[in-house]
Amino acid sequence: MADWQMITGGVTAPKGFRAAGITAGLKPSGLPDLALIVSDVDAIAAGVFTTSCVRAACVDYCRQRLKAKHYARAILCNAGQANAGTGQQGLEDAIESAQLLAQALEISPNAVLLASTGVIGQRIKMEGLRSGIPNVVAALSETGSDSAAKAITTTDLVTKSIALETRIADRPVRIGGIAKGSGMIHPNMATMLAFITCDAAVAPHLWQEMLHRAADKSFNQITVDGDTSTNDSLIALANGQSRTPVITEMGPEAEKLEAMLTEVCTYLAQSIARDGEGATCLIEVQVTGASSDSAARQIARTIAGSSLTKSAIFGRDPNWGRIAGAAGRAGVPFNQEELSIWLGEFCLMENGQPLAFDRAGANAYLVQQANASISPLAGKSVVSTENSNELLVLEGNYPTVFDREAASIQFVNHPVIIRVRVGEGSGQGKAWGCDLSYDYVKINAEYTT
Amino acid sequence: MADWQMITGGVTAPKGFRAAGITAGLKPSGLPDLALIVSDVDAIAAGVFTTSCVRAACVDYCRQRLKAKHYARAILCNAGQANAGTGQQGLEDAIESAQLLAQALEISPNAVLLASTGVIGQRIKMEGLRSGIPNVVAALSETGSDSAAKAITTTDLVTKSIALETRIADRPVRIGGIAKGSGMIHPNMATMLAFITCDAAVAPHLWQEMLHRAADKSFNQITVDGDTSTNDSLIALANGQSRTPVITEMGPEAEKLEAMLTEVCTYLAQSIARDGEGATCLIEVQVTGASSDSAARQIARTIAGSSLTKSAIFGRDPNWGRIAGAAGRAGVPFNQEELSIWLGEFCLMENGQPLAFDRAGANAYLVQQANASISPLAGKSVVSTENSNELLVLEGNYPTVFDREAASIQFVNHPVIIRVRVGEGSGQGKAWGCDLSYDYVKINAEYTT
Secondary structure, X not given: OOOOEEOOOHXXXXXXXXXXXXXXXXXXXXXXXXXXXXXXXXXXXXXXXXXXXXXXXXXHHHHHXXXXXXXXXXXXXXXXXXXXXXXXXXXHHHHHHHHHHXXXXXXXXXXXXXXEEEEOOOOOOHHHHHHHHXXXXXXOEOOOHHHHHHHOXXXXXXXXXXXXXXXXXXXXXXXXXXXXXXXXXXHHHOOOEEEEEEOOOEOHHHHHHHHHHHHHHOHHHOOOOOOOOOOOEEEEEEOOOOOOOXXXXXXXXXXXXXXXXXXXXXXXXXXXXXXXXXXXOEEEEEEEEEOOHHHHHHHHHHHHHOHHHHHHHHOOOOOHHHHHHHHHOOOOOOOHHHOEEEEXXXXXXXXXXXXXXXXXXXXXXXXXXXXXXXXXXXXXXXXXXXXXXXXXXXXOOXXXXXXXXXXXXXXXXXXEEEEEEOOOOOEEEEEEEEOOOHHHHHHHHOOOO | OOOOEEOXXXXXXXXXXXXXXXXXXXXXXOOOOEEEEEEEEEEEEEEEEOOOOOOEHHHHHHHHHHHHOOEEEEEEEEEEEOOEOOHHHHHHHHHHHHHHHHHHHOOOHHHEEEEEEEEOOOOOOHHHHHHHHHHHHHOOEOOOHHHHHHHOOOOOOOOEEEEEEEEEOOEEEEEEEEEEOOOOOOHHHOOOEEEEEEOOXXXXXXXXXXXXXXXXXXXXXXXXXXXXXXXXXXEEEXXXXXXXXXXXXXXXXXXXXXXXXXXXXXXXXXXXXXXXXXXXXXXXXXXXXXXOHHHHHHHHHHHHOOHHHHHHHHOOOOOHHHHHHHHHOOOOOOOXXXXXXXXOOEEEEEXXXXXXXXXXHHHHHHHHHHHHOOOOOOOOEEEEOOOOOOEEEEEOOEEEEEOOHHHOOOOOOOOEEEEEEOOOOOEEEEEEEEOOOHHHHHHHHOOOO
8 A cells, every 4th residue: 555665764764955963072971962964955854842831942933934944954953951940041942953054064054953851951962962973064975864763762671764766747855754753752841852954845735634643643653742741842844956847736746645654653653662761661652443543543552552441451451441541531522332442463342341351362462563573672670771882781680791782672562552432433553652661760760850 | 817726536527427447358468448538518629630531430420419419428449459541341330339339338339439559451340349348437426527537548658637717607527538649649640539428518510510620729730630640639618518508609708718728738738748659848839920820830830840959858968950850841832041949048040131140058858847847757668568567668788567556757847948930921830749769660560469
């Protein structure tokens, strides 16, 4: 069905994009912390940002830029300091960052977009940033996506990257994306950043609409609108370097492009959910029978975000009562006599009546699905992700240095699948989450001090 | 200022009430699991219940009863099985329970109210309930409040109970209450039950209004309306046995009664928050400067419920960024340039600008407040609360049997206080929560299997 193929190259797979990631001394760990994505020509730019009242300076900055004009040349992202809750000084730091980058790239400061992630309340270490900007510009490369993907991570265990290719007007068109997440990915617990590049030619309003719809089906199904972190940003550039005709309205070609954009966003969103802090498996919640797609998505999101459900999955416990409880409090009315729940192929409740299901089988399903997507880090305590050049993990009681590359995992192929039917409506939707483990608490109790 | 004094006796402190709690074999542990509160005469009855679409049979049952008539004689509560998601059979079980109790008490089945707590999706063990009902009726006593308070607990470490006395028309008037909570007490994670008795004489509509307002300031500030468990129930009986004049409208005496009712609810709500699963301390969030009290309460509730804030407090980390982040996403618009945050007496942010506060002092404040309300169980892993007659805890690595009574703690006198000002408005409100520890995850990963 899918009308595209997966290719390598991340955000530098589409034509006319270069990227880089370097160490600028912003993170205490000495890990890469400054990323840059540049388009060779002006690119149509669209963005979706946090709806929080407490916002990072970069979010206010990008919103103003994108309101004034719909194109950009560069995205600069620092990791280590969120530059949120930093007042007027924080905004001045953002403006200075954009100006310095514009000088180094010899472009207009208005063509620069910004993102930050890290500790809320800390300003960007401007000394490091100032000396880092020429270096990250010098490092720009047509194969630089992976180094940029690494430089935007914080407590992420692995980088998140994808690129897809399709054909439009008989020419190849590509979309690439990188993202960072971690935190528990329930909205209040993470900075979610995603940067997308595309070489299609598309009208600005259409590109923005497509991005909004794609975000609603993907990132907003792991991170709830109106309930997000200070820094959440999704930015997408389309530079037209595929030399395909400009897509100006919905039609077969626009639909093809939007489907591929949605797939890129979904993959990145799933990757973020899978890599939630302390997570041992990915959970996919599928809801059908609701009165509308948005109602179904809301129920799915509530289940995927329920700490009780997440704890039960961590315990490999087919506790459908917690799933039913979460569905019921999602704020979407339904008749509990029409509620049915499946875990994989095991039907646990049908039309409001609990079934005498095969508990051992359902438990085995959970164990099997979790094992199928297991990380080499699973079951080990990650002692440090930020403060050393490698991951320091506990194997048994022995600390072991673990290679971050080797921790790369089969992300999203084998989620634990929870299916819920709430009635006879045509509305359907999906959401993604991870289980809730001891390590989540450990990571978040010890993050800053 | 308070126009009342604390007395002993819980729900049997007000005149004309008896209570009991017994072991009916409903819990696998053999701990008490069936509670009964009875008024000697018809009492005005008011209730506030979960707003979830997935409700326990007892909730539907009580709603119907209280809609039809505004008085009751008895509240029967079982622990062990939630009787939620149990379909038609669950409702039939509830009706049978009420009928059996009515026969044993020689009252009308319509005068019986019901509550359940325990595992969602499990029917009440009716064999145990049928044989237990005559025993719990036989055990009724004017000093039975403590045994009833114990029988309604599940993973609660301690019982929650209070009684206050004031004077109306120169006669003593009393309100008593017991409650159970646990779970993380964020709404999606607990059954919250509270039963309140009062010997004042009050008109039904007024009693219901008072209870709603009191719940909004107390229980709903630990458990969000529209976002509650399947079984949450607050039931209040007023039987007039103080022989004071009937209060029929608002005025000085009604205000006095409502203030005392609010105090009882607040104490019980705080006790529930303090005893959250795995909690090591109570957190009180005070919000001022909002456009309305309800806006202030919403912000307070969001901060108190933020897993990132809760994890930081567990780590004794003055991470005001997480507090600001939670305030910002509460869904209440405010200007981030007017946001100020205090931890105890330490001002961490003023008018949107982070301050260079005394980090060591703020950390010491957190340690000190937590220690002041510390439980003898703090720092120990509770291995079992349901499956043995005692608490089995780990001291160091050694399992130790711990007396449940001895675990009783100084509940609510020394909370960690987070103060937030969001502007110049007159709206203010409080909310309560607990920190998020490793043990929360442990308890919830292992609850049913």
